[in-house]
Amino acid sequence: METPPKAPFGVILVFYMLGIAALLPWNFFITAETYWQYKLRNVSMGSEWDSDNATLTNLQLSFTPTLVLISNVVATLFFIVTSAIVRRVPELIRMLGSLTLSLLAMLSVTLLTVINSDSWQTTFFVITMVIVALLNVCVAVIQGSTTGLAGMFHAVCMTSLLSGQTLAGIFSSLARIVSLAVGEEPIQSGLIFFTIADVFLVITLAGYVYLTNTEHYKNVKQELTKNSTVNTTTPRSDFTVYITVLKKIWPLGFTLGLTLLIVLSVFPGVVVYVTSTMPESTWTQIYFQPTITFLLFNVMDFMGREMLRFVQWPSHKGWLLHVLGASRVIFIPLLLLCNGDNKSFPTLFNNDAYYIVILILFGITNGYFIGLPFIYYPRFVEKDELEVGGAIMVALLGVGMVLGSLISPALIAVWGPQ
Template sequence: MEYSINTRPLLQDSDTENEDIITQSYEETSVSVQNDKPLFKPPEPKDKYHMAYIIFYILGITTLLPWNFFITADDYWMYKFRDTTANLSSSYDKRTPLQAEFTSYLSLASSVPNILFLVLNTALNHKVSVQKRVIGSLIVMLILFIVTTVFVNIDTDKYQDKFFIITITCVVLLNISSAILSGSIFGIMGKFSPKYITATIGGQALGGIFAAIAQIISLTLGVSSVHSAFVYFMVGNTMIFITLISYVILSKTVFFKYHISEKTGITLNEFQNELVRPRIVDHKLILKKIFPYGTSVFLVFLISLSCYPGLTVLIESQNHGNGDPWADVYFVPVIAYLLFSTGDYIGRLLAGKIQKPRRGIWIVLLTVLRIVFIPLLIFSNAQPREHLPVLFHKDYEYIMILFVFALTNGYLANLSLICAPRVVDHHEKETASSMMTVFLGIGLAIGAAISLLIVKVI
């Protein structure tokens, strides 16, 4: 009888045929733990000088920058598409077809590509690196904003139709880039703590505040619509460039790489689970896990967009028409835009601090209760109206309603986006957060469509 002695080191990789078969069978159903992956998670690096926090704020501002700046420059678009055969004062009394239809086309050109590419980004986020998606989308946005800025000082009166097509094309491409940027940023932020999720979400609301302040300053200084638009778009160019440089800097930090890398260490329990559980991104399973939070985000923005800004911009001060500058000039930009954006911003910050309730069913219930704001705003002093009476005549009544409306929008939206990544596994967080942006985008689109119906109903 012959005895063979196994002299192979205990931890040496197996090279026998049977073991190869077993290994191959296992790899077909799961992703095995790599040899260079530590067993325990190393301590989290510090966010030096709060650099990552600030950059996430900047990224949040930039995700909604195209929408905020194009909407704010409404006077500029009205000037570009005016009746050039009439004098300047009378050209605003009766809108041309391009003037009347531009906002609707702007909404359509924003919402449709936004939804399509949010879905596409979710499907491809594991096939195209986040670095390429973020940097590529920012470069395209910068080029398109430069093109838009150049056209500000070009006389387009003789080819308004062509300029209209060029502008809408730029809007479509901008929103494609914005959707890819938003989906990518929301995807990676799900891997960070709620503090950084709040920074990104808060940045979106802060962008609305900046746009509203810029509009108010322009009204105060009496700046022409062309000069205002030039300033808006130059600020946009600068902001996108700063965001691009900031993201490149962020992506090179140890803090960022620690959270993004799939090879960071794991706990003992997670290690044991990974041995028996496949690391496969199952979109249906992720959707099932986050569905309550996705439903909440969908309803939050559906309800909000059904009234803001389509209905709220029509609500006038009780003293409108009396020659009071506050009532006639500043009421709508200060209340409808600045107050709403401020309340929205405060709500998002509060959600980052309080984070209650956390169960999806309770968040959905609170979101459904927000439907009450739709009739409250419909019966405020929106003008003109033909069918429904005004029940809330006083300015303070409308201001209180709008502020709570904005506060709950920010709070519930941020709370849902914070809670969703917590109910999925680590390797599912990016996909889950990207899916949340799809719910958000669909809510925005349907809400905007409902807004058109509400305006006709009143």
């Protein structure tokens, strides 16, 4: 398939924004951990609640596992649904609908921060999980739709979309570090995080509307429509198109899913138990995990995706790409061998430098091997199959995400945190 024309700066910027918007709300949900713990605290302790010393309630203990379970299951289900409906539901409806619903969901979360829910904590918990489910429906539709959309444009747009997704993690990690530095007030920090997500979703909505009105967008769409009309002699059913595209790109989808399986099996479930080998200090107790585990990993993940602008190796031909992608499984035992307090798994790397180097390589290769299959898949499909192909790739990514999340508890048990 011929290479699409180079995209102008404004179009590239919108794809960055779409990548960020897909994952920023989710990242802020995780970043605002202290806020959720405060809202679900033992209210008999009043305003003097201390997150470090208080006994956790059942709602506090179940919040993060429930959040992760609902998010992964709902997102993966709708990754698959999105891949099945891309030919039936117009892109404009999918994108504007999902972005608007995401905004409404986040506005609801923001409103709940200023409402005293101490007397109805269980109801607050249930409402939050319903919002999480709705938000992940939107995330799945946005990711599936934007991936198919980026596949129609020059490869720089796909790279920008993928890098934007990692920028969401970088922004939330920086926000977490800043909130720790200035002193966290749970309600205020939650309100700030969610308001930032609200504002960015509004800006992204405007950005997408701008994109659809650019001459570049109209020309790309017109060319695809013309190609589809010329080449389609016998109409194909949606199922036929789906199976045809799946047969063409399944090796790339497998490598993509395996990359997500590897990263989510240990990140963040296992690596949050890694501790610094330096003498106890504010750095080791407060800043080590947010800075090294989360910020450094996200920055390296971003760098790996940005590298694809300059280097795209191995090629899409042959099996070397898939072999190298599978070889990343070595990072699982390497990270399990890093330092941790009271762990039952052996420790081989008893210096922070080892952990940092391993995490740098882990992050860079993660971004690179997530990005490469997305960049290559348009070379295997026809122009009128690009959108379906992108949605299928995201669906296979979701399968890897769920499998990685299921493996993670077993690896945590192997680590043996006490």
